[in-house]
Amino acid sequence: MTTFATFYSTWSEQLHNLLQQLCSAPKPPTTQDHLNHLNHLVSKLLSHYSEYYRVKAAAAERDVLDIFAAPWASSFEKSLHWIAGWRPTTVFHLVYTESSILFESHIVDILRGVRTGDLGDLSPSQFR
Numbered sequence: 001m002t003t004f005a006t007f008y009s010t011w012s013e014q015l016h017n018l019l020q021q022l023c024s025a026p027k028p029p030t031t032q033d034h035l036n037h038l039n040h041l042v043s044k045l046l047s048h049y050s051e052y053y054r055v056k057a058a059a060a061e062r063d064v065l066d067i068f069a070a071p072w073a074s075s076f077e078k079s080l081h082w083i084a085g086w087r088p089t090t091v092f093h094l095v096y097t098e099s100s101i102l103f104e105s106h107i108v109d110i111l112r113g114v115r116t117g118d119l120g121d122l123s124p125s126q127f128r
Contacts, residue, residue: 004059005072011052018045065091 022041029035060067068091
């Protein structure tokens with residue numbers, strides 16, 4: 001099984017090649033062949049990004065913390081994450097915020113004893 005880091009390395013090289021091809025294409029296209037070639041390159045680039053997000057989503061399904069930690073990112077990219085406000089602990093803040101919002105929206109039902117069908121319905125003895 002390949003890791004996302006391995007995929008990202010290959011994907012990044014392919015992206016670099018696609019961008020070089022795109023930069024070397026005549027701009028603006030002067031013939032129909034140039035236009036067709038440019039459209040083909042843009043289509044390949046969009047497909048390339050689509051593949052990235054598809055594989056990244058699948059990797060997140062397997063191990064979301066690995067995706068948030070971004071071990072494949074360079075030191076420079078990681079520093080940009082920090083400068084932009086992304087911290088690994090942000091995941092915990094997001095989960096806490098979302099769970100408290102969900103809890104607040106169901107507090108009346110919980111107090112009335114309405115069964116929600118989630119882990120909140122478990123009794124203390126069921127945890128043993």
